[in-house]
Amino acid sequence: MSVGERDPFTGHQTTGHEWNGIKELNTPVPKPVYFFLITLGIFALAWTLLMPSWPYGSGYFKGLLGVDQKEVVAKSVADAARERAGWMARIEKEDLTQIQSDPDLMRTVRENGLTLFGDNCAACHGANAKGNKGFPNIVQSPMLWGNDPETVLQTVTAGINGTDPNTRVSQMLAFGRDGTLTQDQVSLLAGFVKSLSGPATVTDTNKEDVAKGKELFATTCVACHGDDAKGLVEVGAPNLTDDYWIYGGERKDIYESIFHGRQGHMPSWGARLTPADIKIITLYVLDLRKEGGTTAAAGGGS
Template sequence: MADHSHHAEIDKVTGTATTGHEWDGIKELNTPLPRWWIWTFYATIVWALGYFVVYPAWPLVDGYTKGLFGYSSRAELAVELAKLDAVRGGKMAVLATAPLADIEKDPGLLALARAKGKVVFGDNCAPCHGSGAAGSKGFPNLNDDDWLWGGSLEQIEQTIKYGARSGHDDAHQGNMPAFGKDGLLTAEQIVTVVNYVRSLSGLSTRPGSDLAAGKQVFAETCSSCHGDEAKGNPELGSPNLTDKIWLYGSDEATMIDTLTNGRGGVMPAWAGRLDPATIKAMTVYVHSLGGGK
């Protein structure tokens, strides 16, 4: 228990007064703080009060206190960005007018485009395609050489500008029909053609699958978009079904779901949101990731 009856008691060992508090025979010494520490503490109080006066600090109902200095980190950033734009201005103007192929041939323009494109990609495209552009389920990997709408510089620029099923007049419009939901194929036909398609890329098939019947269904229903050899068609956004790259997954259940309910992912149109030079920079950046044709 604490003993409050000896406030002026002096500790015999240290010669320091005690606070009068004692726990299990251990007494608390009333050791004063070092003077330098006290003055430092007071200085921080003065500094804080001064900061409140000269810098923006206190929130108000209709804003905040501006401070005597009128400092604003946002205004400072705007100034720095304006300086950066002034430095880049000439090069960005050249980038806006240069043909895409010429940009990749010019080391200076290529470096500028890739640096600019990487930043813009991170701000606008990474939420869907990933920071490394590796994609995810339903969002294409931009590092490989499998392109739904074509992987040339011009085709990539077209896709970035207008998107796919974005509502823009020049957007890519192709989509995967819902063969099952719309009654175009029976459930049995869907399973049959799915197993045939799986066989094209070396995936396992159900025991006893009638691949000949699946090939017939494919020829009558799917070849108009994917081609007779199932190699796909960039004009329609139809993927190559003979490789091992699958946008939504290669398991049988997912493939059956695709044919039953269809697919129609949306790629936004960036024309109007991003200026022409920025779109060119992002085009060159994506093309240089390794999968561009």
């Protein structure tokens, strides 16, 4: 078939290509395509003239509009710094309850607290602050040293068994290892302690042992854990009747706690973070506890 043949139906010439009897028509490029090409060309030209574009020896063409992205960034950084200085000053100055009652400030606390907590606390307490074995759940469990905001701030600042001169000091003695109690006695105590949060573990066969454990508890443990075993904030001794365990609530974990003792170490943050950052983290934790919905039940024991 030859080039230039005309299609009788459309009137277009053919290109001369033919596939299995189907011939290709030589139709013109659609007008909208030209339109787009021309518009784009004009736009590109205008953009290079208006905005910073072509580099030359010692600089670049700044554009007729004089837009400078560096200035824009510098300005937004300066704005952010000014804003930060504003709320930082308030965090430094105001006391915890004042800050808590300001929803705007608390929004800032939440944003910044999340990062600060992630960087400093999550390694031990977990990203959600609900703890890991050996590191307490600080969202839901009662605070060993007391719940009110200033007390928690003090705990975080000074640490527990930390390096700060004001650190909180606590120790669960190693009753078995030190030979104060025999293995059997430790075992009886573990059975009794377990029964406090799990009454169902008391059966007809072990109820005498649990009673013996209770007697031992009354003579050996109440000084720190309290007559009702609900803990004493004065010595940071935990409530043994609830479902929150720092070191695990299985009978064998409890046995270990009593036999080998425990001495949790919480760093003294006063030496590592600014007072304002510690305030933010503390408020952030207290806020999580509010959301956790268990603040009312918490009381560090007695």
